[in-house]
Each structure stands twice: as C-alpha cells, then as structure tokens.
Amino acid sequence: MDDPIEAGPGSLAQGWEDRAASWLAWARTPGFDAYWAYRDFFFEEMVPPPGAATLEIGCGEGRVSRDLVGRRHDLTAIDPSPSLLAAAAALDQRSRYLVASAEQLPFADGTFDLVVAYNVLMDVADMPRALAEAARVMTDGGHLSACVTHPLSDAGDFAGSGPDASFEIQGAYLGKRWVSAHLERGGLEMEFDGWAFDLESYSRALEACGLGFEKIREPQPRGGGDPRRDRIPNFLMFSAVRHGPRDGRRAGYSR
Numbered sequence: 001m002d003d004p005i006e007a008g009p010g011s012l013a014q015g016w017e018d019r020a021a022s023w024l025a026w027a028r029t030p031g032f033d034a035y036w037a038y039r040d041f042f043f044e045e046m047v048p049p050p051g052a053a054t055l056e057i058g059c060g061e062g063r064v065s066r067d068l069v070g071r072r073h074d075l076t077a078i079d080p081s082p083s084l085l086a087a088a089a090a091l092d093q094r095s096r097y098l099v100a101s102a103e104q105l106p107f108a109d110g111t112f113d114l115v116v117a118y119n120v121l122m123d124v125a126d127m128p129r130a131l132a133e134a135a136r137v138m139t140d141g142g143h144l145s146a147c148v149t150h151p152l153s154d155a156g157d158f159a160g161s162g163p164d165a166s167f168e169i170q171g172a173y174l175g176k177r178w179v180s181a182h183l184e185r186g187g188l189e190m191e192f193d194g195w196a197f198d199l200e201s202y203s204r205a206l207e208a209c210g211l212g213f214e215k216i217r218e219p220q221p222r223g224g225g226d227p228r229r230d231r232i233p234n235f236l237m238f239s240a241v242r243h244g245p246r247d248g249r250r251a252g253y254s255r
Contacts, residue, residue, distance in 0.1 A: 015080035037221035062088025090108035111236030135209035154196035
C-alpha cells in the first residue's frame with residue numbers, strides 16, 4: 001500500500017496536528033466533554049478482556065490509551081500527529097507509541113488480537129481502507145471495538161436547548177458527507193471536522209475485509225449528560241470479529 005492517501009477537506013492525513021494544543025486543553029480537562037459520559041459503557045460493553053496484544057488507532061493525546069492500560073492491555077498506539085503522540089507517550093511509559101496512519105499500519109499481518117478505534121474512523125481520509133488495515137493486522141478471531149459519532153446525529157441538530165427540543169435533519173443521512181463544527185465552552189475552543197457515513201457504509205466496509213458485527217449499541221450518556229441524548233443518540237458503538245480470508249473477499253457475519 002504505497003499509493004498516496006487522499007486527505008480530503010481538512011488534511012485528515014495529518015491528523016489533528018494543526019489543532020494539537022487546543023485538543024490537549026480540551027481532552028485533558030476531566031469531565032469536560034462527552035467522553036466522560038460514555039467511556040464506562042464502551043469499556044464495559046464493547047471492549048473484550050485484555051489478550052496478547054492491543055492496538056489503538058488514532059490515539060490522539062492518549063486518554064483512551066491510558067484507560068486501556070489501566071485495564072491491563074498490552075498496548076501499541078498510533079496517530080499521525082507527532083505532537084499529540086508525544087503528549088500521549090509522556091503520560092504512559094509502559095506502552096509503544098508510533099507516528100503512523102490508520103490507512104498504512106506498520107505492522108505484520110495477524111499481530112493484534114484487539115484493535116480499538118475510538119472516535120477516529122470519521123477522522124481518517126479513507127475509512128474503508130483503515131478498516132481493511134485493522135482487519136489485516138488482526139489475528140483470526142481477533143476483535144475490533146469502535147465508536148463513531150452517530151450518523152443520525154451528524155445529519156442534523158436539535159432545534160433548541162430544552163430537553164424536549166425536536167431533532168431536525170438538515171442535510172442528508174445517506175452517503176458520505178463532510179461535517180464540521182466549532183465549539184466554545186468554558187473558555188476553550190475546538191474545531192471538529194471529518195467524514196460522516198451512514199450505517200450501511202460502515203457495514204459494507206466491514207464485510208469487505210472479513211469483519212462481522214458482534215454488537216451494535218447506541219448508548220445513552222451516564223452521569224447527567226444532555227437529556228436530549230436520551231432520545232437521539234450521540235454515538236454509535238460496535239464490535240466486530242475477524243474471520244474469513246485476508247484478501248478482501250466478503251465473509252459471513254459472526255453469531
């Protein structure tokens with residue numbers, strides 16, 4: 001896989017290097033953003049017990065990495081942003097951190113029995129290729145645990161701030177769409193952008209590389225999150241297992 005990756009808007013091939021300082025301030029403020037309301041569900045419901053080797057793709061500043069290490073995973077983590085990767089490594093001397101792209105993983109076939117992708121598949125230049133690379137480096141029977149911004153949430157927004165505010169589809173749900181948002185909260189600012197995909201696009205990409213769904217979940221926030229999210233999910237979480245050939249032919253679903 002030596003051909004160049006098409007980054008698309010926002011230069012996704014470079015990760016969040018251009019906003020590393022903003023993300024460090026945002027992500028390292030405990031309880032500040034949605035991660036803290038959803039992480040317990042993800043680790044309890046979607047991540048299997050630690051095995052021989054775990055890979056996290058798109059680790060950013062490392063908060064998911066640290067939570068994996070705290071649960072005794074033997075972790076290797078990659079990210080295309082040198083600044084964020086250095087910040088992650090500075091707080092975790094135990095694990096291995098490498099500058100790399102999700103679409104071009106520098107590992108041999110069958111290296112990991114678990115791959116974790118937390119809120120990263122919408123932030124890569126080529127989602128199907130990233131999933132194919134994840135499948136390639138997974139062992140037979142290995143697992144993928146993933147979270148993405150929910151494709152329905154990406155397709156619209158609430159009409160107001162009240163708990164009963166209606167949710168309005170403002171664009172399209174189907175297909176691949178570019179989404180972006182500028183958020184300001186508590187004196188911090190952050191730019192979020194990336195690709196949004198419908199559920200079928202994720203399903204087809206998994207099928208194409210021999211990954212079959214195990215679980216699909218639309219969790220509600222824990223710990224007093226946005227009550228509107230009791231009606232419209234903010235995140236889509238799924239786990240999948242690798243089975244079948246590594247050559248990209250379609251395989252059946254796991255049971």
